[in-house]
Every structure is written in C-alpha cells, then in structure tokens.
Amino acid sequence: MSKELIRLRDLCMAYDDELVLDHLNLYINDKEFLTLLGPSGCGKSTTLRIIGGFTAPLSGDVLFDGVRINDVPPYKRQINTVFQKYALFPHLNVFENVAFGLRMQRRPDPSDPKRKTKLPEEEIRQRVLEMLEAVSLKGFENRRTDALSGGQQQRVAIARALVNRPKVLLLDEPLGALDLKLRKDMQIELKRIQQQVGITFIYVTHDQEEALTMSDTIVVMDKGTIQQIGTPEDIYNEPKNAFVADFIGESNIIDGVMVQDKLVQMYGRQFPCLDGGFSENEPVDVVIRPEDIDIVPVEQGQLTGTVTNVTFKGMQYDIIVDFRGFKWLIQTTDHSPVGARIGIKIDPDGIHVMKKSRYSGLYGDYSSFSDEYDELDTVEPEEGGDEA
Amino acid sequence: MKPKLSRFAIPYVIWMALFVVAPIVLVVVYAFSNDLGGFTLENFSKMGTYAVVFGRSFKLALIATLICLVIGYPVSYMMSREGERFQRVAMVLIMLPMWINFLLRTYSWMSILENNGLLNQVFQKTGLLSLYNSLFGTSLEYFPMMNTQGAVVLGMVYNYLPFMILPIYSVIVKLDGSLVEAARDLGADGVNVFRRVILPLSLPGVLSGITMVFVPSVSTFAISKMLGGGTDLLLGDLIEQQFLGGAYNPQLGAAISLVMMVIVVVCMVVMNRFGEGEEQAVIL
Known part of the structure; x- marks a missing residue:
C-alpha cells in the first residue's frame, strides 16, 4: 500500500497498577482507514488518546513521519479528533464551532516572514462553508449546536476536525450514540469522506460490524495486546485465535486434532479442510462459521445432532444443535423443529483451523445461547455506547 | 395544556404569598401613601436629597463585587483543577466562616482593625509603622482603618466572597473535560483554551456570583454601621433609620426600598441579557 505514517513502538500504559497497554507495536499507513477493535477495557481508546497526545504513555515511543512526538502537545500535532460525545462547544454556533481550529x-x-499572522476572515469563511457542504450541512451555519440531531452534531464534529486539514483523523466510537439506521448511513458517509479527503482515519469501536464495513485494516485488541492485524476478510475468514474468531461474527469453536495437512479430526471423525502447516496430531481449535454449515438428512450427515432451540431472525433461522453435549449455532433458511434429529455437512473451505491459545476453551460453545445473546446486545455501558 | 398545581405545592404557595408577595405589596402601598394613608408621590420627590447615599452605596457595592470577582474567579478555577480531596477540604474552609453568625464575624473585624487592634499592634511591633512615618515624615501612632469606606468594602468582601466562589466553582467543576481536550486538539494553547472555552462557559456562574454579592452589598446596613462607624451613610442605614431610627418615616423608607429594588432588578435584567445564549444566571 502506501507509506508508513505513524508507528507505535513498545507502548506500555497502566492505570492504578493495571496494565492497559502491554508492549504494543503497530504501524499505520498514510491514507489508510484503520480500526482498533476490541471489547471494553482492551486499550483501544487509550491507544487513540496516546496518538492524539491527550495521554502520555508510561514507556515506548510514538513516531509521526519518523519523528518522535511523545512530548508534542495535542495542539501542535497534525492530528485532529472526533470525540465520543462530539464535544461541540455549546457557546458557539455551527459556523464558529467549525471555524475554531482555523x-x-x-x-x-x-x-514579513518573521511575524505570524491570523488567517484572513475571508479564507476562514470560505473553508468553513466548503467543509459544511462536504458533510451536507449547508445552511446550518447559524444554528445552535444543541438544536441539531445526533447525526448532524456528528457531522459538525467531523467538519470541525477536518477543516484543519489534518494528516490523521482520530475517531473515538463516534457512532455509539446514534440509532441503528443512522449508524449504518454514517458508516457509509464516513468511508466516503475518508476517500474524498484522502487522509488516514484511525477509528475506535467495539462494534465488529462497523469495523468490517469501513476499514482497510482492522486491529483486534484484547487486554492491552494486539490479537490480530489484517484486512476485514482476513480477520473474518482466517482468525488467529479463539478470541478473534468469537469477537468477529459468530463462531462454533471445537476442539480438534490435526491429523495431517488438510485433514482435521473432531468428534472422532475426520474432516477434509484447507489448512496445513501443523505438526502431526497437534491439538487445535477448529472454527466453523454458522453460515458454512449445511443441514442434510441424518444418513448423509458427517455429524448428527438434535435441535434444541430455534430463533427466527428474518433472513434466516438461528438454530442451536446439540452434538454430544457441545452446542453449535447454525444459520439456515430451512426450518427444523425443536427436537428434530438432523445431519450436517461442512465443506472443506468452511473449516478454519487455529493453533491453541490462551483463549482456547473460553469461546465458541452455544450452550448458554440466550445469555450470550444478551451479552452481545449490551455493549460497554461505561464507554457510553448503547445499542438500539 | 396548563400544568395543574399539585396539592403538595399548596404550603409553599401560602408561604410565598405570606412572606414574599405580601411584604412587597406592603412596601409598594407604603411608598405611595402619606402618614394619613392617602395617596401621594411626595416620598419619591423627597428622595433627591439622598442621591449621594444612593451613589455611595452603589459605588461601594460595585467595588466589593469587583474585588470578590477578582479573588473568587482564580480561586474557583484553581480549586476545580485540584484533586477531589483538596476540593472537598477547600470547600469546607470556604464555608466554615458561614457557620458563625454574621454579626460576630463583623465584630471580630472591628477588633482586628481598631486603632489599638490586632493589625495596628502588628504594624507597631514589626516596625512597619515607624518605617512608614520616617518614609513619609508623618507621626502616626496607628493606621486609622476603622470607620473608613475601605473597612466597609473589606467587610463586604469578607462576608460575601463565598457567594462569588460557590457559583463560579460549581459551573467550572461541571465543565465537560472533553471540551477542553477538543479545544487543545483544535490548536488552542492554554491561554486560548481558557479565553475561548472555559471563560465563556463559566459566565453563567460569574453572573450569578455577581448577583449574589452585589445585591446584599448594596443593601447592607450592619457592615457599614459597624465598620464604617455610621459616618458614611449607606442605603441600608438610611432605610433602617426610617423604620427604627430617629428619622421615623416608614413611608419614605418604603419608597427608598422600592427604588433600590427596582434599580437592582433592572441591573440584573440588563446583565442577564448581556450573558444571554447560555443558561440564565440565577436571580436570587
């Protein structure tokens, strides 16, 4: 891709003796849409605050264009931020909010090159109006910010940051306070703006769908360390460990043994797959996405199980199937009643094999199906995100 | 839809009617009547003789309010930037004098400012007095501090300073920290963050602080009587004399009260208009 713009080297950060960033290393390319994705407390917001200059790391370096900027205050960085709750100035109208940076x-x-001078009023006016037009807020100049809807405030915040022509825009869960429909629209809008202005966006979210939709690169974090860096496709299709597999989308994660290259054993049966590079008979975690499972008559199935739960989701049914005590989630368009015996078939490319990690055995079982769904729905109340 | 008054509000309505509305009505009625109870405007036409008292009262109150603001704002601002523990302790220290009766506090200032009071003794003992005398060729035995307008202003500042600090502090401490971060992010250094964000957003607190100091200062009579020695008459003293003193004339007293009230209300309305756009300052 393009050249490297920001490098984080060995960043450590702790609050009250609790390590929030543990020797974090990351580089960010110019003009890239990079998302820091992870659950609450994974260190993603802290990383963003360090890049913005609001928090100083305990140790480690922040390099911008090859220059160490640890000690550069926020107002001297070529970086602007869209804050979680927008932080619009309530005493200024829309125009003055956007003009603030200019x-x-x-x-x-x-x-007289030795003297510094303010920008001429005419230039400020022109740039503000241009920017307001870019975020579709033309004609809103004289509005009070508290008279705007959440989506409009959001766009003022983006305009206020972008009008300064920063090299990097930091966005801290900016869509958290919007309702679902608006959030989807804003995702597309943000991506469009990023491509239009052609600068680096660093986006923080706990919402995996948001991350998959907008990002060029996703950085999945947990407990202050990076779990995986990759494109949305990589992250979804080739998760590195059980944590990533579980956090991005739905996953059944099953204990298995890699018999040989392209052959994995689960439930005492062997399944052809596409993965290789493991030692012989190495214990592994096997990820099977709920949409990659075909329901077939019992006699044709690679495995047979009993349906224990069916939920209608509109586009598909989410059914829970018990395979010898371990429950799987299967997404299917065919209805199978509770109690039915079914067979399943998994194509080799639907099976993804991962090395064992410290997350093995923690995720991927749908025994407590409904509970898990509740957990997914209530996201990080302390970070202010709420889902409709 | 007209909001209906809850029956729980009835006691408060009665209270307000008895102790707020009724007295004001009485003041208005008295102000427009002569001692026989007939209607007259004489009370107001007489008031011209007291213009100098009005002027002096407003001047001293204004000075006291200004000093309170100059001291109170930095104190509130710095307090809000300290840790929570410090803030709690500081708050108690600021409130502490208010637990002691107002008159007692003012009395203690008398004994501090007296000719042979605490301060003058300190000045004598430290040689500051003789230094002053030799420098300016005077032969003072003490600095006369009691019974001056300065002492009156000091009394006002001392007594009403907490009323300036509290509203300003409570506004600043509630200020959203992300606004400050946003300003810094947008290129504002410390001075500009203060000038362009913190100051304008704390204006409502400043306005209610000014109100809460100015109004009691302009109408005070105990402070001027005790620290000013009653030589420089203030509005409060003037009104008191009309009701309790030798110049017994409650009609005139009511008229002066009414005029003072109107002037104060007009000042406050003008000031609130000036600070409009933000939450309105509390008029107390």
Missing part, C-alpha cells in the same frame, strides 16, 4: 492557526506573514 481561528487558532497562525502562519508566517507574507510581507
């Missing part, structure tokens, strides 16, 4: 700027006087 009014702070000083540049060398053309007639």
Whole structure:
C-alpha cells in the first residue's frame, strides 16, 4: 500500500497498577482507514488518546513521519479528533464551532516572514462553508449546536476536525450514540469522506460490524495486546485465535486434532479442510462459521445432532444443535423443529483451523445461547455506547 | 395544556404569598401613601436629597463585587483543577466562616482593625509603622482603618466572597473535560483554551456570583454601621433609620426600598441579557 505514517513502538500504559497497554507495536499507513477493535477495557481508546497526545504513555515511543512526538502537545500535532460525545462547544454556533481550529492557526506573514499572522476572515469563511457542504450541512451555519440531531452534531464534529486539514483523523466510537439506521448511513458517509479527503482515519469501536464495513485494516485488541492485524476478510475468514474468531461474527469453536495437512479430526471423525502447516496430531481449535454449515438428512450427515432451540431472525433461522453435549449455532433458511434429529455437512473451505491459545476453551460453545445473546446486545455501558 | 398545581405545592404557595408577595405589596402601598394613608408621590420627590447615599452605596457595592470577582474567579478555577480531596477540604474552609453568625464575624473585624487592634499592634511591633512615618515624615501612632469606606468594602468582601466562589466553582467543576481536550486538539494553547472555552462557559456562574454579592452589598446596613462607624451613610442605614431610627418615616423608607429594588432588578435584567445564549444566571 502506501507509506508508513505513524508507528507505535513498545507502548506500555497502566492505570492504578493495571496494565492497559502491554508492549504494543503497530504501524499505520498514510491514507489508510484503520480500526482498533476490541471489547471494553482492551486499550483501544487509550491507544487513540496516546496518538492524539491527550495521554502520555508510561514507556515506548510514538513516531509521526519518523519523528518522535511523545512530548508534542495535542495542539501542535497534525492530528485532529472526533470525540465520543462530539464535544461541540455549546457557546458557539455551527459556523464558529467549525471555524475554531482555523481561528487558532497562525502562519508566517507574507510581507514579513518573521511575524505570524491570523488567517484572513475571508479564507476562514470560505473553508468553513466548503467543509459544511462536504458533510451536507449547508445552511446550518447559524444554528445552535444543541438544536441539531445526533447525526448532524456528528457531522459538525467531523467538519470541525477536518477543516484543519489534518494528516490523521482520530475517531473515538463516534457512532455509539446514534440509532441503528443512522449508524449504518454514517458508516457509509464516513468511508466516503475518508476517500474524498484522502487522509488516514484511525477509528475506535467495539462494534465488529462497523469495523468490517469501513476499514482497510482492522486491529483486534484484547487486554492491552494486539490479537490480530489484517484486512476485514482476513480477520473474518482466517482468525488467529479463539478470541478473534468469537469477537468477529459468530463462531462454533471445537476442539480438534490435526491429523495431517488438510485433514482435521473432531468428534472422532475426520474432516477434509484447507489448512496445513501443523505438526502431526497437534491439538487445535477448529472454527466453523454458522453460515458454512449445511443441514442434510441424518444418513448423509458427517455429524448428527438434535435441535434444541430455534430463533427466527428474518433472513434466516438461528438454530442451536446439540452434538454430544457441545452446542453449535447454525444459520439456515430451512426450518427444523425443536427436537428434530438432523445431519450436517461442512465443506472443506468452511473449516478454519487455529493453533491453541490462551483463549482456547473460553469461546465458541452455544450452550448458554440466550445469555450470550444478551451479552452481545449490551455493549460497554461505561464507554457510553448503547445499542438500539 | 396548563400544568395543574399539585396539592403538595399548596404550603409553599401560602408561604410565598405570606412572606414574599405580601411584604412587597406592603412596601409598594407604603411608598405611595402619606402618614394619613392617602395617596401621594411626595416620598419619591423627597428622595433627591439622598442621591449621594444612593451613589455611595452603589459605588461601594460595585467595588466589593469587583474585588470578590477578582479573588473568587482564580480561586474557583484553581480549586476545580485540584484533586477531589483538596476540593472537598477547600470547600469546607470556604464555608466554615458561614457557620458563625454574621454579626460576630463583623465584630471580630472591628477588633482586628481598631486603632489599638490586632493589625495596628502588628504594624507597631514589626516596625512597619515607624518605617512608614520616617518614609513619609508623618507621626502616626496607628493606621486609622476603622470607620473608613475601605473597612466597609473589606467587610463586604469578607462576608460575601463565598457567594462569588460557590457559583463560579460549581459551573467550572461541571465543565465537560472533553471540551477542553477538543479545544487543545483544535490548536488552542492554554491561554486560548481558557479565553475561548472555559471563560465563556463559566459566565453563567460569574453572573450569578455577581448577583449574589452585589445585591446584599448594596443593601447592607450592619457592615457599614459597624465598620464604617455610621459616618458614611449607606442605603441600608438610611432605610433602617426610617423604620427604627430617629428619622421615623416608614413611608419614605418604603419608597427608598422600592427604588433600590427596582434599580437592582433592572441591573440584573440588563446583565442577564448581556450573558444571554447560555443558561440564565440565577436571580436570587
């Protein structure tokens, strides 16, 4: 892709003796849409605050264009931020909110290069209006910010940051307070704006769908360490461990043994797959996505199980199937009643084999199906996110 | 839809009617009547002679309010930036004098400011007095501090300073920290963060602080009587004299009260208009 813009080297951070960032290393390319994704407390917001200059890391370096900027205050960084709750100035109208950064700027006087001068009012006016038009808020200049809807406030916040022409825009869960429909629209809008202005976006979210929709690169974090870095497709199709597999989308994660390359054993049966590079008979975690499972008559099935729960989801049924005590989630368009015996078939490309990790055995069982769904629905109340 | 008054509000309505509305009505009625009870405007036409008292009262109250603001704002601001523990302790220290009776506090200032009071003794013992005398060729035995307008202003500042600090502090401490971060993010250094974000957003607190100091200062009579020695008459003293003193004339007293009230209300309305756009300052 393009050249490297930001590098985080060995970042450590702790609050009250609790390590929030544990030797984090990450580089971010120019003009890239990068998402830091993870559950509450994984260190994603802290990482963003360190890049923005609001928090100093305990140890480690922040490099911007190859220069160490640890000690550069936020107002001198070529980085702007869209805050979680927008943080619009309540005493200023929309125009003045957007103009704030420009009014702070000083540049060398053309007639006397030693002196610094403010931007001319005409230029400020022009740039603000241009930016408001770019975020579809033309005609809103004189509105009070508290008279705007959540989506409009959001766009003022983006305009206020982008009008300064930063090299990097940081976004801290900016869509958390919006309702589902608006959030989907804003995801597309954000991606469009990013491509239009052509700068780096670093986006923090706990919402995996948001991350998959917008990002060029996703960084999955947990407990202050990076679990996986990759494109949305990589992360979804080739999760590195049980944590990533579980956090991104739905996954059945089953104990297995890699018999040989392209052959994995589960439930005492062998399944052809596409993975290789493991030692012979190495214990592994096997990920099977609920949509990659075909329901077939019992006699044709690679495995047979009993349906214990059926939920209608509109596009598909979520059914829970008991395979010898371990419950799987299967998404299917065919209805199977509770109690039915069914067979399943999994194509080799529907099976993804991962090395054992410290997350093995923690995820991927749907025995407590309904509970798990509740957990997924209530996201991180302390970070202010709420799902409709 | 007209909101209906809950029956639980009835006691408060009666209270307000008895102790707020009725007295004001009485003041208005008295102000427009002569000692026989007939209607007259004489009370107001007489008031011209007291213009100098009005002027002095407003001047001293204004000075006291200004000093309170100059001291109170930085104190509130710095307090809000300290840790929670410090803030709690500081708050108690600021409130502490208010647990002691107002008159007692003012009395203690008398014994501090007196000619042979605490301060003058300190000045004598430290040689500050003789230094002053030799510098300016005077032969003072003490600095006369009691019974001056300065002492009156000091009394006002001392007594009403908490009323300036509290509203400003409570506004600043509630200020959303992310606004400050946003300003810094957008290129504002410390001075600009203060000037462009913190100051304008704390204006409502400043306005209610000014109100809460100015109004009692302009109408005070105990402070001027005790620390000013009653030589420089203030509005409060003037009104008191009309009701309790030798110049017994409650009609005139009511008229002066009414005029003072109107002037104060007009000042406050103008000031609130000035700070409009934000939450309105509390008029107390």
